[in-house]
Amino acid sequence: xxxxxxxxxxxxxxxxxxxxxxxxxxxxxxxxxxxxxxxxxxxxxxxxxxxxxxxxxxxxxxxxxxxxxxxxxxxxxxxxxxxxxxxxxxxxxxxxxxxxxxxxxxxxxxxxxxxxxxxxxxxxxxxxxxxxxxxxxxxxxxxxxxxxxxxxxxxxxxxxxxxxxxxxxxxxxxxxxxxxxxxxxxxxxxxxxxxxxxxxxxxxxxxxxxxxxxxxxxxxxxxxxxxxxxxxxxxxxxxxxxxxxxxxxxxxxxxxxxxxxxxxxxxxxxxxxxxxxxxxxxxxxxxxxxxxxxxxxxxxxxxxxxxxxxxxxxxxxxxxxxxxxxxxxxxxxxxxxxxxxxxxxxxxxxxxxxxxxxxxxxxxxxxxxxxxxxxxxxxxxxxxxxxxx
Numbered sequence: 145x146x147x148x149x150x151x152x153x154x155x156x157x158x159x160x161x162x163x164x165x166x167x168x169x170x171x172x173x174x175x176x177x178x179x180x181x182x183x184x185x186x187x188x189x190x191x192x193x194x195x196x197x198x199x200x201x202x203x204x205x206x207x208x209x210x211x212x213x214x215x216x217x218x219x220x221x222x223x224x225x226x227x228x229x230x231x232x233x234x235x236x237x238x239x240x241x242x243x244x245x246x247x248x249x250x251x252x253x254x255x256x257x258x259x260x261x262x263x264x265x266x267x268x269x270x271x272x273x274x275x276x277x278x279x280x281x282x283x284x285x286x287x288x289x290x291x292x293x294x295x296x297x298x299x300x301x302x303x304x305x306x307x308x309x310x311x312x313x314x315x316x317x318x319x320x321x322x323x324x325x326x327x328x329x330x331x332x333x334x335x336x337x338x339x340x341x342x343x344x345x346x347x348x349x350x351x352x353x354x355x356x357x358x359x360x361x362x363x364x365x366x367x368x369x370x371x372x373x374x375x376x377x378x379x380x381x382x383x384x385x386x387x388x389x390x391x392x393x394x395x396x397x398x399x400x401x402x403x404x405x406x407x408x409x410x411x412x413x414x415x416x417x418x419x420x421x422x423x424x425x426x427x428x429x430x431x432x433x434x435x436x437x438x439x440x441x442x443x444x445x446x447x448x449x450x451x452x453x454x455x456x457x458x459x460x461x462x463x464x465x466x467x468x469x470x471x472x473x474x475x476x477x478x479x480x481x482x483x484x485x486x487x488x489x490x491x492x493x494x495x496x497x498x499x500x501x502x503x504x505x506x507x508x509x510x511x512x513x514x515x516x517x518x519x520x521x522x523x524x525x526x527x528x529x530x531x532x533x
Contacts, residue, residue, distance in 0.1 A: 425470025
C-alpha cells in the first residue's frame with residue numbers, strides 16, 4: 145500500500161488545523177515604536193525572547209522584531225541562542241540565565257554573550273577561554289535587591305580586582321541588574337534604592353577602568369522609571385502587548401497604547417444538546433441546571449489551557465462569551481453555546497483574543513486561573529502552529 149506524501153507542517157493552513165495562533169505584525173510594530181519613543185535615542189532596546197518568546201514563537205518572533213530594528217535579543221539559555229544563530233539571526237544575543245561551563249565554548253564561538261553572576265562561573269569561564277579561538281563577551285549581573293542571580297555588594301571590591309587583573313581573553317561587555325518590585329508605581333522606594341546601588345556598581349567599575357554598557361530596566365522600569373534606562377532596556381512582556389501588572393496599566397492612564405499581538409484560535413469539533421440534570425466531564429463535576437447546547441473544542445491543558453479554568457473559563461463563539469463547563473481535559477473542553485446563536489461544526493472559536501466586539505484577554509484568563517499573564521502565555525504548547533499576519 146502506497147502512503148500519501150506527508151506535507152511539511154510549515155505548509156499547513158488554519159483550515160487544516162484544530163488549533164492555531166495568529167500573531168499580528170502591525171500590533172507588534174506598534175508596541176515596538178512605543179518603546180522606542182519612550183527611551184532616549186542613544187539607548188539600546190533589547191527584545192527579551194526567552195521561553196519561546198513568551199509563547200509567541202522564538203524563531204519567528206525574533207526574526208520579526210529584528211526586521212523592525214531591535215538592537216539586542218535576550219534569551220534564557222545557550223540552547224535558545226544557538227537556535228537563533230542556526231536561523232541566520234546575527235543580532236547581538238545575551239544569555240540571561242545560567243550557562244553551564246560545558247556549554248560556554250559553544251556560546252563564545254557563536255558570538256553569544258554570557259551572563260556571569262558568580263565567582264564560580266567567572267573562574268570556569270577563565271578556563272574555557274584558553275580553549276577558544278574567540279574572546280568571550282560577558283555581562284556581569286549584580287544583585288541589588290532581587291536576591292536571585294548576581295554578585296552581592298560585598299563582592300564588589302574582589303570582583304573588580306579579579307576582572308582588572310584577569311589575563312584571559314574576556315571582554316566585559318555589560319553590567320546589569322534586575323528590579324524586584326518595579327511593577328507598582330505607588331511604591332517606588334525599593335526600586336529607587338536598587339537604582340542607587342546599581343549606580344554604585346557603575347562607579348566602582350569606572351574607577352577600575354571598566355566602562356561596560358549598563359542596563360537595569362525591564363518593561364515596568366522602562367515605563368515608570370526613566371532614570372533606569374541607562375545604556376539599554378530589556379523589554380519582554382510589553383513588546384507582546386501585555387501589561388506587567390494592572391498597576392502599570394493604570395499608571396499609563398487612558399492611553400492604553402499596548403496592543404496584544406497574539407490571538408489563539410480553535411474550532412467547534414462536535415455539537416450536542418444535553419438535557420437538564422446531565423453530568424458533564426470527568427468526575428461528573430458539573431450538573432446542568434437546564435437543557436444545554438454543548439460545543440466540543442479540541443484543546444485542553446496539554447495545549448496550555450489551564451485545568452484551573454474548569455467550569456469558569458470563557459471562550460468566544462459567534463462573538464459571544466461562552467463558559468467552559470465541566471473539567472478541562474487533556475485535549476478537549478466542553479463549552480455552553482446555548483446563547484451563541486447558530487453554531488456549526490468547524491466554526492472558529494477564540495481562546496484568547498478578539499472576536500467581533502468581545503475580547504478574551506490573557507489577563508482575564510489569568511485572573512480566573514489565579515495566575516499571571518506571563519505564565520498563561522509562556523505555557524502555550526510550542527507545537528501549536530503560529531501564523532504571522
